[in-house]
Amino acid sequence: xxxxxxxxxxxxxxxxxxxxxxxxxxxxxxxxxxxxxxxxxxxxxxxxxxxxxxxxxxxxxxxxxxxxxxxxxxxxxxxxxxxxxxxxxxxxxxxxxxxxxxxxxxxxxxxxxxxxxxxxxxxxxxxxxxxxxxxxxxxxxxxxxxxxxxxxxxxxxxxxxxxxxxxxxxxxxxxxxxxxxxxxxxxxxxxxxxxxxxxxxxxxxxxxxxxxxxxxxxxxxxxxxxxxxxxxxxxxxxxxxxxxxxxxxxxxxxxxxxxxxxxxxxxxxxxx
Numbered sequence: 001x002x003x004x005x006x007x008x009x010x011x012x013x014x015x016x017x018x019x020x021x022x023x024x025x026x027x028x029x030x031x032x033x034x035x036x037x038x039x040x041x042x043x044x045x046x047x048x049x050x051x052x053x054x055x056x057x058x059x060x061x062x063x064x065x066x067x068x069x070x071x072x073x074x075x076x077x078x079x080x081x082x083x084x085x086x087x088x089x090x091x092x093x094x095x096x097x098x099x100x101x102x103x104x105x106x107x108x109x110x111x112x113x114x115x116x117x118x119x120x121x122x123x124x125x126x127x128x129x130x131x132x133x134x135x136x137x138x139x140x141x142x143x144x145x146x147x148x149x150x151x152x153x154x155x156x157x158x159x160x161x162x163x164x165x166x167x168x169x170x171x172x173x174x175x176x177x178x179x180x181x182x183x184x185x186x187x188x189x190x191x192x193x194x195x196x197x198x199x200x201x202x203x204x205x206x207x208x209x210x211x212x213x214x215x216x217x218x219x220x221x222x223x224x225x226x227x228x229x230x231x232x233x234x235x236x237x238x239x240x241x242x243x244x245x246x247x248x249x250x251x252x253x254x255x256x257x258x259x260x261x262x263x264x265x266x267x268x269x270x271x272x
Contacts, residue, residue, distance in 0.1 A: 002192035004155050011184035014070045025065055025076050026183070027175045032079075033058055056094030056123075057082035064127040066187040086130035096134040097122045117149040118142050124190045144193040152189065159185075 015022055036054045058079070065078035082090050097119045105112025121141040125132060145152065159182050166173040193199075 002189065002196070004158055007188035007192055008158070008185050010188045011181060015180050015184050018069055018072070018074055021074060021076065022069060022180050023176055025074070025079055026180050028076065029058060029062055029079055030175065051098065052091065052095050056098065057087065057090045060090050060094060060123045060126050062183065063123045063187070066183055067124065067127060070184075070187060070191070081127070090126055090130055093122065093126050093132065093134040093137050097138065100138070114149060117152055118145050120145060120152065121190050121193065124187070140199050144197050144199055148193060155185070155189065
């Protein structure tokens with residue numbers, strides 16, 4: 001069972017471990033998406049098209065960077081992952097995700113919010129498997145978020161103070177702390193839910209180093225229990241038996257024969 005404190009702590013550690021490259025990546029992401037939105041708005045093209053062609057695919061690239069970053073491999077070039085891998089399918093899946101959320105929003109706001117949380121993990125699933133069918137991506141995300149939507153909502157509320165503080169800094173804090181921190185926390189949530197449900201995207205994110213770090217991410221209960229019980233049994237009996245047998249019998253026989261050998265060995269030295 002994951003907890004807010006656990007995944008937020010993990011997210012901070014990942015972020016601080018690779019701080020400046022992470023800040024640069026999110027800054028460039030903001031420039032690309034924001035600049036494209038402003039440019040297309042001037043040309044009369046709606047923001048919906050911007051979200052479909054740029055916002056959705058770039059969001060997948062950001063998820064790809066976040067997944068690699070927690071493995072210590074995140075680089076700025078990961079931000080352009082969507083353009084180098086199955087760009088058409090990435091557009092289709094993210095478009096269908098946003099379309100279903102929009103259609104549910106037409107039934108009032110609350111159903112749309114619920115569906116937004118239900119399909120929250122779709123970009124991460126596409127980032128790990130760009131060939132995935134949109135129906136499969138939606139279904140896997142729905143299964144991962146089953147019973148977790150309220151917990152994810154409370155997790156989002158826990159960042160309310162940071163967003164208020166970001167507003168006081170005119171958005172500057174967003175690049176240097178809030179957005180990377182929030183996005184990293186959502187990435188940790190994805191990994192925790194994937195481990196909990198046993199759902200795998202089918203493809204690992206191009207590992208060039210050992211898999212995910214084991215020193216700070218342990219979201220599953222059975223992963224925690226083994227290290228706790230293992231040291232309690234083994235070391236107790238073996239050292240006691242070994243110490244009880246060897247040091248008592250062996251030294252007892254050695255002193256008994258020593259005087260005989262020393263007298264024989266002394267006479268040659270005495271003659272010399």
